[in-house]
Amino acid sequence: MGSMWIIFSIIGLIVLCLLVLLIMAARYQRDYWRYLEIPHEPPKKLWHITKQLVTQSLSTEQMKAAHYSALYTKFKGQGPFCGFYALLQPRALVLESELIRQILIKDFANFNDRGMYVNQKTDPLSSDLYGRRGGLWQEMRRKLDPIFESERMEWLYLSIYEEAKQLLLAVSTTLMQQSHSTLHIQKMTRRYVLSSLASSVFGLDMGQRIKYSLEEFEQMTELVLSTRKHGYFMNLLMVRFPNFCRWLRMRTTPKEAEIYFVQLLHDMEAQREASGVRKKDFLQLLLDIKELELTTHESESESDKELKAHLQHELVAHAFGFLRAGFEQTSNTLCYVLYELAINADVQRKVREELNLSLERHHNNLSYEFIQSLNYMGQVISETLRMHPITPYIVRRTLNDYVVPDHPKFILVKELFVIIPTHAIHNDPELYLSPHQFNPDRWGGPRDSLREQSTWFGFGVGARSCIGVQLAQLQLRLALALLLLEYEFTLNSKRPLISCQDGIALKLTPLGVVEPGTEERAV
Structure with missing residues (x-):
């Protein structure tokens, strides 16, 4: 009996020691930035963190962007970065332009991890270019870079032009079928971008859509992009302990x-x-990459089957990367451009004037060269991306300890999440005069590329910038050109836009039609 008490006492002592260590570790985490004497936002109370974990109340992207903007405004000028906490985890928010350049360009090799959970073996769709890190990311980027060369865009011009015509047809048909001229544009822009990616990346032309309908394609895309397979706590573990979760074969x-x-x-x-036909689209280029890999590792063994399976999964990851990085981002940007043009009539008029003059120079031919010549439209897109960035913040995770140059006290330790608050920087009055005013002319003069590397993040910056920027530009410009040559856009609401998800109600008037009460404006 006495020995049992000794055993229970030892077990109790071990449990007590573990609890003490756990409390000390939590206490250290909560005081992490205070110990380092870094300007920081104090952590939340433990009861608030416990409540958030139990209820799984997630912060939305808008809430995070607002939080990061507040931190940027409060701590700017107090150092290259400030500290804050996500639950109990310390994180850093970058405040200075020079540190942004070091993270995204100069010392990029130490910051090429986006901090996303990737499981290449059991979850191939998670292992795309967007989510990979380190050497795996470099290898995939090297393979994909050649297919985005500028001359390749001409290959895709006709197919995307056809999709843009379908968008215009959908808009016209919808307006004819309803008794009013107000249109909620998001659903149509999403279908346009999705359809153009389905065609050029997955080979789904009109014939192929008999078996693989666009409705099912959209449903499966939404299933991957919008569904959370695990709860908040499990997703937290997958990001924090990725190797352990990969060992458990967890997937997203x-x-x-x-x-x-x-x-x-x-x-x-x-x-x-089977047909022997080579098409001029992204799918053909991805298939060429796969074939090249096979020929370089040619063998007749069991490992050959494994290689083929691996390359097939990699092909799927390559292709789905277009959807993950370009579907919602491009369609949302198109909505925001139309919104800004609707509330800035003078800018819309200038874009239309440029369209008509350029059409005249190109003999009324909406060619690839015509689209590329639209400089002012490019300024409008750049200004839209400043006011409505694709991502309101950029996340990086350090691969090794990093001492900020000229600031020995400021150290970004290994595996630390680093946040670059793009929305806050785009609205900084010290960087952009009258930042809340939509002014495409601010992009009309000579461009300071060094300054833009740390103050404008429309398509990202540095080696990890958006690889499909030219494709996105082509999709945006073609859709805008066809719509603006047919319709005038005005806003059908006095309510300011918060996000695309809240809905954008636009009023479309066919050009040349004068509505009652607007005769003076039309003249």
Whole structure:
């Protein structure tokens, strides 16, 4: 009996020691920035953190952007970065332009991790260019860079032009079928961008859509992009302890969607091999990459089957990366451009004047050269991305300890999450005069590329900037050109826009039609 008490006492002592250590570790985490004497926002109370974990109340992107903007405003000028806490985890928010350049360009090798959970073996769709880090990211980027060369865009021009015409047709048909001229544009812009990616990246032309309908394609895309497979706490563990979670074979992609995209691309590849036809689209270029990999590792063994399976999964990851990085981002930007043009009539008029003059120079031919010549439209897109950035903040995670140059006290330790508050920087009056005013002319003069590397993040900056920027520009410009040559856009609401998800109600008037009460403005 006495020995049992000794055993229980030892177990109790061990549990007590573990609890003490846990409390000390939590206390250290909560005082992390105070110990280092770094300007910081104090952590939340423990009861508030516990409540957030239990209720799984997540912060939205808008809430995070507002929080980071407040931190930027409060601590700017007090150092290269400030500290704050996500639950109990210390994080850093960058405040100075020079440190942004060091993170995104000069010392990029130490900051090429976006901090996303990737499981290449059991969850191939998670292992795209957007989520990879380190050497795996560099290898994939090296493979994909050649397919985004500028001359490749001319290959895609006709197919995207056809999709833009379908967008215009959908707008016209919808207006004819309803008794008013107000249109909620988001659904149509999303379908336009999705359809152009389905065609150029996945090979889904009109013939292929009999088996793989665009509705099902959209459903599976939404399933991957919008579904949270795990709860808040599990997602937190996957980001914090990725190696352990990979060992447990945890995944973020619904299996149903993975099977769909793997089968889709397998069928498209088989059809092209059977027909012997080489098409001028991204899918053909991705298939060429896969074929090159196979020939370089050619063998007749069991490992050859494993290699083919690996390359097939990599092909799917390459293709789905277009959807993850370009679908919602491009469609939202198109909505924001139309919104800003609707409330800035003078800017809309200037864009239309440029369109008509350029059309005249190109003999009324909406060619690739015509789209590329629209300089003022490019300024409008740049200004829209300043006011409505694709991502309101950039996340990086350090691969090794990093001492900020000229600031020995400021150290970004290994595995620390670093936030660059793009929305706050884009609205900094010290960087942009009258930042809340939509002014495309601010992009009309000579461009200071060094300054833009740390003050404008429309398509990202440095080696990890958006690889598909030219594709996105082509999609945006074609849609805007066709719509603005047919309709005048005005806003059908006095309520300021918060986000695309809140809905954008635009009033469309066919050009040349004068509505009652607007005769003086029309003249």
